[in-house]
Amino acid sequence: MYLGRYRFTLIAQDEINLPPFIGSILRGGFGYSLKRLVCIIKRRGCSGCILEEKCAYRLIFETSPTVETPKFMGISQLPRPFVLKIPFDPKARRTRIGRGEAFTFQLILIGRAIDLLPHIIVSLSRLARMGLGRDKGRAVLHSVHAVGLGEERLVYDGMRERLFDPPEPISSDRIVSSFSLPDPHRVTINYLTPTRIKVRGDLVFPIRFHHLIKSLLHRISMLSYLHCGQIPDLDYVGLMRAAEKVEMIGEGQRWLELSRYSSRQRTKMFVGGAIGRTSYRSDEDLSDFCPLLALGEWINAGKLTTMGLGSFEVIR
Template structure:
C-alpha cells in the first residue's frame, strides 16, 4: 500500500562563523525562520505579486513548497494549515545550543515526492541563509557540505561542496517498496514508540496528551494519506475504518510520556505559535502486524502535526 512513496534525505554540515552561533533548544525553529523568504528570493520571478495572483504559480517551486494548497478540482479540500508541506527539518536531539567559532553541527532535510526535484533550490537557499545569519542575533555560518543519505544502507555521500558551491552528486531516493520489504520480516507482538520530539495531535477536536495506540495511528493515517494525495497524486488505498478498529484493540503496557511546550514566532502569520506535544515513550502489545508498514513510514516522515519543524519524530523498537 505504500510502494509508491518516494523520500530523499540530506545531511547539512555547518560551521559556525567568527561570532559563533546560538540556537534555541529546538534548532529547527531557527533553521525554518527566514528560510522561506530566502527560498522565494531564489525562485520568484515577480516578487511584488502575491503567489495567488501570479501566472507562474502553478509551476513555481515556492508556492508548492511553502503554501501548498489543493487544486480547484481536488477531491480532498483541506485548509492551508492541514496540508503537510513536502519537507521536514530534523536537527540533532542533544541540548547543545551554543557553537563556538569553527565548531560544526549538522541537521537533516527530508524531501517528499515531487519536492525531491527541488533539492538544489533547498541547498542553495540554506547556503544563502547561513551566510545571512541564523539563531539569536542572526549570526552567520558556513555550509561546508551536504551529504545524500542512502536510507537502505545508511551510508552517506557528498553531493554539494560548500567551498566550490557546486553540486557534485545525486541524491538517493528511498521508495516505499523498501518499507514493505522490511515490514514483511517483522511479526511483532510488542512495540515501544519513542516520541523523540513533541508529538502534536488532536483527539475529539482538542490537542491531547493521550497516547492510546489508535490516536497515534489516526494521526499517522491523516498525515500519510495527505502526503500521498498532495505530493504523489495518489489516493491511499487503505480501509481506514477497519485499521482504526484494529488499532483500538492494541493495549498500552507502559506509558512514560510527558507534555513539552514549544513555541516559535511566525513571520507569515505575525504571531507566536504554540507547538507543544508529548515526548517520552510508550509500549504497546497486541496484533501489531497490520501497523508495521505505517509505523516504519512514520519513522521517516514523522507522525504528527507541524512535522516540517521536526515535530512528531518517532522511533520504533520492536518486541
C-alpha cells in the same frame, strides 16, 4: 510514495546561540531564503500569481489543491512535502555552537519536491551566510549527503560549490521491506520531539496507539496523493478498528512545552507536545501496522512536522 533524505552539515563562522529546539528558526529562515531566491514577481502573497503553478516556493511552502487534486478543494492546511529532522536534547536550555564547530540536521523531501533539491541547497546556503538566531551568527554550508538505507552519497560540496547527481529517490516499498518488529504483539515508540496530535480540534495526551495510527494514515494518504500522484492501498477502517484494541502500557510520556515567535502573527506561540517512550501491546499481531510505522519514522506524525515536531522512532 517516494522520498529523499539529506543530511546538511554546516560550519559555524561565529559563535551561534539558539533556542534549545532550532526547528522553528530553520523552517522560518528556509522559507524566507527560498522565496527571495525564486520569486521574480515580488508579490506579497502567492495566490493569483501567474507563476504559482510552476513556483518552487509555492510547491514547498504554500501547498494548495489543484485541478489534479480536486478532493482537497476547501482544505486550508495541506501537508507540505518536506520534514525537518532536528537533533534535540529535551534537557537543554540553549543550543550553543562554537566558532568552527559543525552542526547537522536532516531534511526529508517527498515526491515532486525532490526535484527542487538544488534550489533548496542554494537557499539554505544563503540562509547560513545571512546568520541564524537573534545575534545572526553566520555559518557556511559545508556539505549535503543523500542518506539512503545503509548508504550515503555526497550531493553537494560546499567548499567547491559543486553539485553532484543525487541517487534515485527511495520508494516506500523499500522502506517498508527493511522494517520489522522484534515482538509482533508489542511495540515501543520513542517520541523524540514534541508530538502534537489533534482529535476533533483538541490536542491529545497521552498519545494512544490509535491516535498515532490515525495521524499516520492521514499524513501518508495526503502526502502520497498531493505530492506523489499515488493513492496508497490501505485498509483505513480495518486498521483503525484494530488500533483501537491496542493497549498502552507504562507511563513514559510527558508533556514538553516549547515556544516560538511567529513573524506572521507577531507573537510568541506555544507548541508543546508529548515526548518520551511508550509501549503498546495487543493480543493480535501488530505486523499490519509496520508500513505505517516504517514511513512514520521518516515523515513524522501530527502537527508542525515541517519544523521537526512529531519525530519518533520505533525501538527495535
